[in-house]
Each structure stands twice: as structure tokens, then as C-alpha cells.
Amino acid sequence: MDGYQKTAHLMARHEEFAILRGFKHLNYQNLLYLQAEISYLEEDLSDLAERDRQSHPDRAKNWWALAHPDSDEDESTYRRTSTKVDTTLPDETLQTNEERMTEHFQSPEDIDVLSHEQGRDGSEQWRKIKELRKALNEYNDALFKQVFLANMQKPNPQDLRFLRSWFVRPGMGNIPIIGADRKAWDPPTEEDLVAIKPRLTPDHISRWFSNTVFPFYHRDPENADLGEGIYSYQEPRLVTLVDITVTVVAAVLPLLSTVVLYFLQTNPVKLGATVAFSSIFALALAIMTNARRVEVFAATAAFAAVNVVFLTNTVSDVPS
Incomplete structure (x- = not known):
């Protein structure tokens, strides 16, 4: 296994x-080009609509006149021929041509098919609308993506x-890609990289366990096809170990501060201890969790408020 196949694996x-x-x-460049193309089509359509408003005012209110300007039959003839019943079908499946046409015209492309079947592409304004429709579909698709x-x-x-x-x-990839795309992961393009399924950024203590402690335990050799020296680790065990450590610290730290304050004798020392324990508590939060500031x-x-309440309720030797 080598090259793209190895990388994909x-x-x-x-x-x-x-x-x-x-x-x-x-x-974004593609979106800008599509936007420019649509802007020009929009101007052309506006000019054609104004021209038709003066020469063919019915086209602004009648789709048939707009899409079939050279048709030999008018709209009423089309409606009459479209309501004939197809008697070749069984009674339970009888369906009028009008119903089938309604189902047929579920998308604008179906109308285009009918126009081509009849050998007519419609007025110039209608052709511009169909051209604009295709550009809009492409633009909207690119925009959502x-x-x-x-x-x-x-x-x-x-x-x-x-x-x-x-x-x-x-011993691993051994330069599996040598074409122009070999630079896709280099630092100059780092801001353009996206992850299909990224791992969440761990807190500091999880990262320390993962990089320093855990590599010595529970490691399993990876498939040799991916390269030498690659190991996989049982991540649930890492999560359990970190959770236990954080839970113990969270339980012990508040109690430890209370015990220390209890045995201290003077208020200045107690205040200093309160400041120290509050700093340690904040540092523990920053290191062991992903808590926001x-x-x-x-x-x-x-x-700190809990420690201050305990401090004010204890009997201390106050200098006279």
C-alpha cells in the first residue's frame, strides 16, 4: 500500500x-463570478421586460403569452385538449391529462421540455429567464455549500x-504524495485547512496525561500498512483516569483550605492563606477544565466567599 491509497487508509x-x-x-472567487454573471442577466431581463411591456403588454400578466409567443393554439385550446380522459386505463386508475400535466409541471425544467417538444423556445424574455434560472440554481447551490x-x-x-x-x-508515510498537492498541509495553507471529524481540544491536564503519562500504558501496535512506530491507545481509559483525578482534586481542595484556615492563628496569615488557596483553585480550574474565563x-x-465566611466565624487572636 502506497501513495494516495495509504494516505486515504x-x-x-x-x-x-x-x-x-x-x-x-x-x-469565494467562484461565488463572485456567479454573482457578476447573474447581475448582467438581471439587467438584460429588466431591459427585455420593459421592451415587452410596451410591445406585448400581455406577456407581463400571461405566462402562456410569454412562453409561447408563436404558438398556433391559444391557452383555451391548450386547456381543452389537456382535460380529455384517458379511457384506455382501468376505472380505478383513470386520470385526466390535466392531472398528469399538473404532476408533470413539478419543476421549471419540465416546462422547458414541453417548449422544446413543441419546437418553440418562447420569447426572448422567456429565454433570458431560463438562462437566469440555471445561473441562479448554480449560484444558490454554491452559496449553500x-x-x-x-x-x-x-x-x-x-x-x-x-x-x-x-x-x-x-517508516510512516514516506512522502506518499509528490504532486503539486503535496504542499496542501504546509504552514502557508494552514488557515485553509478543515477537519472532517476533528477531536475536541483537550484541557491541559488531559493533554499532559496523553503526551507524557499515557504513552507508556495500554498502547497497541497499529496496522503495519500505515507505517512503523504508530500505536493506538485506549482513550476511554485516559478519560476515566483524568475524571478520577479531577474529581479528587475538586473534593479535596475546598476541604483542605478549610482545615488550613482552622489551624492558623492570626488573621493576616489566614487572609494570606485565603488568597493563596483562591489562586490555586483558579489555576486548577484553568488546567483541569475547559471552563471559560x-x-x-x-x-x-x-x-473565596466560602473561605471568608469561615474566616469571619472563627475565633482568632487579634492583636490588641
């Missing part, structure tokens, strides 16, 4: 490494670093 096996370019500027692309997440920095390393290391401030304020 890695991305399929570990989807966090499915990192590809979004081609933002090309997509770009909205989706713009909301795709960035790759995890750690995963991107591994992928770059995998590409160049002889406002959440860290709120939790630290509540922790």
Missing part, C-alpha cells in the same frame, strides 16, 4: 487525521503536527 482508520483544504479564496464549508472546524493542532510528521518520516471568575469568587 490512514484518514479512514483515524478520522481525526482527515484534514483537507477548503479552498476558501477559490470558492460555502455556508457549510465556512462552519467546518479547524483541525486539532496536535493531529495536524502528527499528520505532517507522518508524511515525511520514512467568566466561569473561572465566578467559581473562584464563590470559593
